[in-house]
Amino acid sequence: SAADKLTPGDTRVKYETAQIRGKTYSYMLGEPEGQPKDTIVLVHGFPDIGFGWRCQIPYLISLGLRVVVPDMLGYGGTDAPAEIEPYSLKSLSDDLAELARKFVGEDGQIILGGHDWGGAVVWRLPLWHPKLIKGVFSVCTPFPPPRSEYHDLKDVIALGILTNFKYQLQFRGPETEANIQGEEKLRQFFTCMFGGRTSDGEPAFDVSKGILFDKLDSLKPSPLLSKEELEYYVKKYAAHPAPELHGPLNWYRTAKLNFEEDRPLAETPTVLEMPSLLVTAEKDTALPPEMARNMDKYFKDLTKKSVNASHWALTQAGPQVNEYIGEWIKSSVW
Numbered sequence: 001s002a003a004d005k006l007t008p009g010d011t012r013v014k015y016e017t018a019q020i021r022g023k024t025y026s027y028m029l030g031e032p033e034g035q036p037k038d039t040i041v042l043v044h045g046f047p048d049i050g051f052g053w054r055c056q057i058p059y060l061i062s063l064g065l066r067v068v069v070p071d072m073l074g075y076g077g078t079d080a081p082a083e084i085e086p087y088s089l090k091s092l093s094d095d096l097a098e099l100a101r102k103f104v105g106e107d108g109q110i111i112l113g114g115h116d117w118g119g120a121v122v123w124r125l126p127l128w129h130p131k132l133i134k135g136v137f138s139v140c141t142p143f144p145p146p147r148s149e150y151h152d153l154k155d156v157i158a159l160g161i162l163t164n165f166k167y168q169l170q171f172r173g174p175e176t177e178a179n180i181q182g183e184e185k186l187r188q189f190f191t192c193m194f195g196g197r198t199s200d201g202e203p204a205f206d207v208s209k210g211i212l213f214d215k216l217d218s219l220k221p222s223p224l225l226s227k228e229e230l231e232y233y234v235k236k237y238a239a240h241p242a243p244e245l246h247g248p249l250n251w252y253r254t255a256k257l258n259f260e261e262d263r264p265l266a267e268t269p270t271v272l273e274m275p276s277l278l279v280t281a282e283k284d285t286a287l288p289p290e291m292a293r294n295m296d297k298y299f300k301d302l303t304k305k306s307v308n309a310s311h312w313a314l315t316q317a318g319p320q321v322n323e324y325i326g327e328w329i330k331s332s333v334w
């Protein structure tokens, strides 16, 4: 049932690794009874791991899908190169295309889903590998149209635009990975990012400020993570050498690279032909639903839904998210 979710180390999925374009990727593999109807690849965001899709995996297997859920570059059991280039949206798309083809072959297709930064990846991958994608969906993240001019985020925010992205100026800088090292700080970091508050109800993360590091050691547990789930996240991140967040935060250092790689895409009108689904989260402070208001012109077949949840909609509104994905697969993809 949709309310069913994977537990840490759950034996309903296999834990595999693959060599992908010179990097070791670790992924969960869920196989349905009998011949899979399709293969679906799920792409997590920041700060997450494949386990972030725990509420969706059992449900998608029950639809007869083979489910492939990688720890993305920099995360969990996957390599975390120190340089920035491997984290560009095009490089990540090429990694995922190679991983997908291990299951569906050179001429096969996958259904592709992403959340958060994974949503930014899934909106670019079909532009680089259109034949591979049978259907694509994103939870929270709208389609970022390729731009023909580069504007640094700092300048955009100084104009009072995209102030909901201001935390990214902190994340792309040195202080976050410098301040969050070791298991105890990682524990406080996840509690903070997953909505934990101090005893007087104050959050320690605000999209228009960033992480308030001095509040981290006075947070109460986040209602969104059980103790076991929190410890699983901590152990997965602690497996990387300090600074454990360097790889994950490199995703925030790729804006110029992504702009350069997007250039050829910006020269021609971009239209995604395959069935597409966007599920927005009404209380997502980083990615509010209105960011998707101009999206339709880039799609031939776009379905838009919304859930009453925070950024962590995959777990907070698991059954509703699953219903929208299932409905969309049955009506638009199949």
Ligand SMILES: O=C(NCCCc1ccccc1)N[C@H]1CC[C@H](OCc2c(F)cccc2F)CC1
Pocket (backbone or CB within 6 Å): 045, 046, 047, 116, 117, 119, 120, 141, 142, 143, 144, 193, 194, 195, 205, 207, 284, 285, 286, 287, 291, 311
């Ligand atoms: O930073 C992210 N997640 C961490 C914060 C999670 C959180 C939010 C709220 C409360 C607690 C925790 N996500 C990124 C994902 C990629 C996005 O950039 C690409 C992009 C554009 F630049 C413009 C338009 C759409 C578009 F997708 C920028 C946000």
